[in-house]
Amino acid sequence: MKYLLILSAFVLLGSVAFTTRIPAEATTGRVWADSVKKDPETGLAVDSNLPLIKAHCTACHSSKLITQNKFTRTGWVDKIRWMQKYHKLWDLGPSEVAVLDYLEKYYGPSKQTFDGRRKPLEKPSWYKLR
Amino acid sequence: MNDNLNKNSMRVNNRRNFLKKSVLGVVGSVWSSELVYALPAGYVPLGLHPVDNDKEALKGKSPEMVVLNDRPWNVEAPAHLLDDAVTPAEKMFIRNNGIVPETIDSKNWTLTIKGESVKATKTYTLEELKKRFKVHTYQLTLECGGNGRAGYFPSTSGNQWTQGGISCAEWTGVQLKDILADAGIKDDAVYIGYYGKDIHPSREPGKVVISRGVPIKKALEDETLIAWAMNGKDIPVVHGFPLRLVIGGWPASVSGKWLHTIAVRNKVHDGPKMTGKSYKVPIEPVEPGVDPPEDQFRIIESMPVKSLITYPQTGAMLELGKTLKLRGHAWAGDLEVKKLEVSIDFGATWQKAQLQAPKNRLAWQHWTADVQFPRKGYYEVWARATDSQGVSQPMVMPQWNPEGYINNSCHRIAVKIV
Numbered sequence: 001m002k003y004l005l006i007l008s009a010f011v012l013l014g015s016v017a018f019t020t021r022i023p024a025e026a027t028t029g030r031v032w033a034d035s036v037k038k039d040p041e042t043g044l045a046v047d048s049n050l051p052l053i054k055a056h057c058t059a060c061h062s063s064k065l066i067t068q069n070k071f072t073r074t075g076w077v078d079k080i081r082w083m084q085k086y087h088k089l090w091d092l093g094p095s096e097v098a099v100l101d102y103l104e105k106y107y108g109p110s111k112q113t114f115d116g117r118r119k120p121l122e123k124p125s126w127y128k129l130r
Numbered sequence: 131m132n133d134n135l136n137k138n139s140m141r142v143n144n145r146r147n148f149l150k151k152s153v154l155g156v157v158g159s160v161w162s163s164e165l166v167y168a169l170p171a172g173y174v175p176l177g178l179h180p181v182d183n184d185k186e187a188l189k190g191k192s193p194e195m196v197v198l199n200d201r202p203w204n205v206e207a208p209a210h211l212l213d214d215a216v217t218p219a220e221k222m223f224i225r226n227n228g229i230v231p232e233t234i235d236s237k238n239w240t241l242t243i244k245g246e247s248v249k250a251t252k253t254y255t256l257e258e259l260k261k262r263f264k265v266h267t268y269q270l271t272l273e274c275g276g277n278g279r280a281g282y283f284p285s286t287s288g289n290q291w292t293q294g295g296i297s298c299a300e301w302t303g304v305q306l307k308d309i310l311a312d313a314g315i316k317d318d319a320v321y322i323g324y325y326g327k328d329i330h331p332s333r334e335p336g337k338v339v340i341s342r343g344v345p346i347k348k349a350l351e352d353e354t355l356i357a358w359a360m361n362g363k364d365i366p367v368v369h370g371f372p373l374r375l376v377i378g379g380w381p382a383s384v385s386g387k388w389l390h391t392i393a394v395r396n397k398v399h400d401g402p403k404m405t406g407k408s409y410k411v412p413i414e415p416v417e418p419g420v421d422p423p424e425d426q427f428r429i430i431e432s433m434p435v436k437s438l439i440t441y442p443q444t445g446a447m448l449e450l451g452k453t454l455k456l457r458g459h460a461w462a463g464d465l466e467v468k469k470l471e472v473s474i475d476f477g478a479t480w481q482k483a484q485l486q487a488p489k490n491r492l493a494w495q496h497w498t499a500d501v502q503f504p505r506k507g508y509y510e511v512w513a514r515a516t517d518s519q520g521v522s523q524p525m526v527m528p529q530w531n532p533e534g535y536i537n538n539s540c541h542r543i544a545v546k547i548v
Binding site (some may be wrong): 069075 | 182283285288443544
């Protein structure tokens with residue numbers, strides 16, 4: 001119960017205390033299904049578990065650290081353990097499963113396989129060279 | 131200075147501790163709208179600081195810079211923005227690991243030389259450094275070890291740099307070797323490590339964010355500077371004002387910002403981000419996706435040979451028959467670039483570019499090439515540099531590594547002949 005209260009307060013305080021951060025619009029260039037709605041404040045996928053992400057992750061670091069990456073569930077567990085080891089991240093307790101569900105769902109490895117030795121050049125915006 | 135900094139750090143407080151404490155204090159009224167008044171005495175929300183150096187990080191930066199991460203700041207330049215011979219501050223990439231110091235007292239700034247392999251700990255004021263030692267200016271290439279990470283597949287963890295984590299600015303300061311000679315170092319010196327005044331993302335006062343270094347041999351090179359000026363002006367705050375260790379040709383993370391201490395070590399320096407897998411690659415090459423244990427990694431030293439096409443910007447449309455005047459830069463870590471070639475047919479044929487000598491050792495080199503196209507259509511222009519030991523950039527991705535470092539594959543741009 002105490003845990004839940006602390007958590008809820010994190011969410012609430014998060015929106016009060018950290019309003020100075022710049023909005024993280026979706027600038028990562030990831031291919032996403034159009035149906036995925038993004039949170040305007042963080043650029044993260046809107047989901048019932050998003051408040052947990054705001055409480056445990058973006059309270060201390062940029063959401064871009066999430067949106068830039070694609071990891072397997074195990075990969076995300078490694079990141080959490082690393083932050084717990086080096087960056088004083090707390091024990092996520094029973095929330096860890098939900099946090100991982102969210103990360104795996106929206107920021108898992110690309111479904112599109114690529115087995116080449118060099119990704120194709122991104123399509124440029126064409127312009128007339130003077 | 132230390133007191134000031136600590137006071138300020140305390141004022142802002144560790145965000146997590148603050149949150150926990152406040153919550154415990156007002157646990158009954160968590161949902162009350164009065165929560166905002168439950169801030170601890172002395173707590174100043176970030177936005178109300180007179181000057182928030184971290185928030186000001188992008189001040190003066192070109193609007194074309196690309197923000198990869200805003201906490202901590204990781205900002206890169208698109209390739210065409212790096213066209214200047216000497217990179218101006220507004221186009222210089224930012225790779226911060228922590229928060230920019232909140233108070234910087236440049237008048238009372240000092241540099242301390244300490245460690246197992248220094249004869250006696252010695253502290254110099256910034257003014258002493260400027261007066262007592264010979265002043266040198268060098269153009270130095272600083273490239274993020276993770277520059278190009280976005281190209282790796284399977285994708286690797288960290289900020290997804292494309293090509294823009296590279297700069298070559300003109301740095302002015304004193305040679306570290308002169309200072310170490312004055313301080314006196316012992317014969318058993320192996321490594322140096324820097325300490326800076328950036329704030330740990332957890333906001334824990336005194337917690338070191340990043341403290342890397344180089345072997346003593348590299349530290350004693352002429353071009354290893356303790357610098358206070360960049361391009362003839364004070365170093366911009368976000369790039370390390372008022373004092374920075376600047377070491378060209380190696381991962382830029384060895385060039386410590388907001389420098390206050392150099393430790394001369396009798397072993398490989400073991401500060402944060404020297405250990406684990408940070409700035410390291412597997413000793414033995416691995417299959418993509420394979421991540422060996424920590425003891426099978428080695429520290430990245432000299433960066434590999436690399437080049438950029440800085441003109442034109444990708445996407446150029448040009449009339450058939452016109453000559454495309456390409457230009458860019460090339461660099462090779464501790465070495466020099468001896469050849470730069472361009473290809474418009476995916477490497478089937480290569481044309482030699484005009485390559486200039488570097489302004490000084492460890493500066494990037496400028497190149498130009500005039501290219502003509504045989505017929506209308508879509509082309510890619512590729513550039514490939516070769517270093518003084520005959521090693522070239524790969525056209526495909528180089529050896530995959532778990533942390534996604536040192537991608538020096540050829541840069542290329544799209545061109546349409548119409």
